[in-house]
Amino acid sequence: MDYAAFGDVLVFDTTYRTNQYKKPFVILAGVSNHFMTIIFGCALLPDETMETYTWVLEMLMEAVDGQRPISVVTDGDRTMHQAIERVIPNSRHRLCSWHLEKNASTNAHIPEFTNDFAQLMLKKYKIVEFDSAWARMVKQYKLENNNWVLEIHRKRDKWAEAYLRGHMFAGMRSTQCVEGMNAYFNMFLEQKVRLYEFVAQYDKALARMRVNEAEAESKTENSFPILTTPLRSLEKHAAELFTRKIFSMFRREISKEGKLFVMERVELEDRRTYHFGEYKAPTSTWTVEYFLADIIIKCCCLKFESFGIPCCHMVAVMKSEQLMCIPPSCVLKRWTRYGRSGYQQPSLTQISSTLTQTARFGILSSCFSEMSYYASHTNNDFEEAREMAFQITLKMKKHLAMRTKYNIEVGDKNIAPKLCGVGDLNVVKTKGNPGGTSSMGKPPKLMRCGYCRYGAQTHEVMV
Template identity: 85%
Template sequence: MDYAAFGDVLVFDTTYRTNQYKKPFVILAGVSNHFMIIIFGCALLLDETMKTYTWVLETLIEAVDGQRPISVVTNGDRAMRQLMLKKCKIVEFDNAWARMVKQYKLENNNWVLEIHRKRDKWAEAYLRGHMFAGMRSTQRIEGMNAYFNMFLEQKVRLYEFVAQYDRALARMRVNEPETESKTENSFPVLTTPLRSLEKHAAELFTRKIFSLFRREINKEGKLFVMERVELEDRGTYRFGEYKAPTSTWTVEYFRADITIKCCYLKFESFGIPCCHMVTVMKSEQLMCIPPSCVLKRWTRRARSGYEQPSLTQISGTLTQTARFGILSSCFSEMSYYASHADNDFEEAREMAFQMTLKMKKRWAMRTEYNIAVGDKNIAPKLCGVGDPNVVKTKGNPRGTSSMGKPPKPRRCGYCRSIEHTKRRCKKLASTSRREGSDSDIETFMNTELEPHMEDIDEPTNSQV
């Protein structure tokens, strides 16, 4: 369901390794409507070949009913990031690249030539207008690696790895209800002069996306209209920026369907209106953000409208695991709200108790029915990785002798009776009362040495 709402951008991080077997651990992630990293899945690979990576992506597409991402972000060379993120036009980038190559005499360097041929896959100037949702590199995913390090140590075994991975995801998902609650139950303070647009954005977007859009409203103050041309079907604006005379931006406003197109292409690549589009909204006296300038993935209702995927072709264990996770998330959110007041807490606890009893009775009835019809798949265990089956060992079972005879009964260490132990021996108690008697020495010798006498064999002639 997360992928259905936020699978337009897929981050494919291949740099992470953690387990005892030195196998690469690949994280498949995206970004949610709260601008937080969201994990779609992971893969523990055998190797790092093209064939293996192809299998991972094909398996993911099959799992999400064929929905392909718009963009895929993978890790690249760290030294190239500052050049690749330079925000400029294509001509400016090409000129800067030519100056760099000439300065360092790299005209015949094979690596530089190969990277330049692939510039349309990594350079900001060439990727403007392509949707990446702010995930232009795997840098944010590398922060996830540090998070997983708290749970996944390099010496962890495979069966421990799966359980620890589930723990890490569970803790990540606890943070989302808190962020969701902040968005739904609070309202930010309006601070910009464009109160109508700012208020509409606060009602429409999540809190994090609203803060990013408010930055664009604040940037609008640096812009001024250089030229305005009215055509038959649209109006064209050309803007300049304060203290940046060489920077000009062109925006087209189509009044028929209230559509705004900016040459900056921030809306096409990130999904929120840029400051140039905000200036047009102000000039056209718009009181709210046009629907054409709103991307659903950043709104509060980003997940609405997506049905739960069918689990009919998945095994019963995976189905129960999925249901367990969904219910845990739902009740976690309810618990957060109910914990703020005494009466809400008492009501929620009572309802949870009654519901637990009801579900437990139904589960017991299904279990009895399955036993009656001979269904063996009724193990009452929670989701996760269970313990392995206990196998028969090569040694003798505990409590039996090597010859299959029953063990010898315990005897009294003083009188050798099997009816009691030395602590409750009456003969020993009566003998101990004779103080100063020579029998004390005899009692001591009998008590301490007699239990061991049976282990001493009679000496043979050779031993003599």
């Protein structure tokens, strides 16, 4: 359900390894309508080859009924890029800005170049302006023959903002959101955790994430922000429409609108064209088109197409046109309070009957977790839900007891109810003394207390 609502942007990261088998742990993530990182899925992999990454993406596409993401953000791994080209070739691929900045520092060894490269990467230049700025920077630091600089320039359409403007990435420029998830999972997963423990702890980590998401949802639904800008009608409509986090971002755009002034307004047959300038920035100009018939606003900065919220230049047009509400054409559903509405959770009847007990347990946990959230808002709903949960738990407990009794009577061990799921891998027996008496016939060494140095049996009597 999360992927159906927010799967337009996919973050694919493989830098995390946390199990005693040292296997790569892949996190497939996105960003929710509360601008919080959400996990679509994860995978423990045997290796990091193109075939393995291809399998991961194919399994993801199968799980989400073939819904392809619009954009993908990765850390730049070559085999991962090849898998993306094979499975989701039409998705726009972006390289992680954080990894690029780190690589610039490693390969150029010039701190000033790294800083300028990081700034140039995010500058909203036109393509011609970017190419000129890049040439000047490379010449300034004398890196014309640096192999990494030449290679990264060939890939500029995957990292330079000038080439990525207008492509939807929902504010995701790097895989650092997943790096943050790595640190988050560290609270739950130890380096030497076993496989069956790993799955259980991973589930606990996801449960904590969903609690945080529910908290943000509750804050949006049960509180209203204080209105602070002069454009009170637009601000109020945004507060009613967007989640709290997105509303805060839009309010900053309203604040920036105060620096703009209309340089020229051109009346055409089907639209008005506005040319804006910025206070104390005479070289900065923007063109915004307002289509009267459909109330559509398009800005040359393409922030709405890239991020999904109206820019300050579009807000300036709304003010000039005396609009009291944000036009529907300037609202992206994924950022609204109703970002998840219309996407139903799969019912058990839609899911294969071959599911294990662990999978059924997970699906039911998710369903009842959502019910618990809504029922917890009032005391009456809480009491009703608790009573219903008690009754259905008692009923299911009797069913399980009856099945267990029947299976024991008929002697069918294969259908006896048991906890299915992931078991631990087999531990290879080591060579040498398996324990007990040594090969030299000597008795085992007496264990002594670390404090009093008495033997274990003597110490037990003394205590």
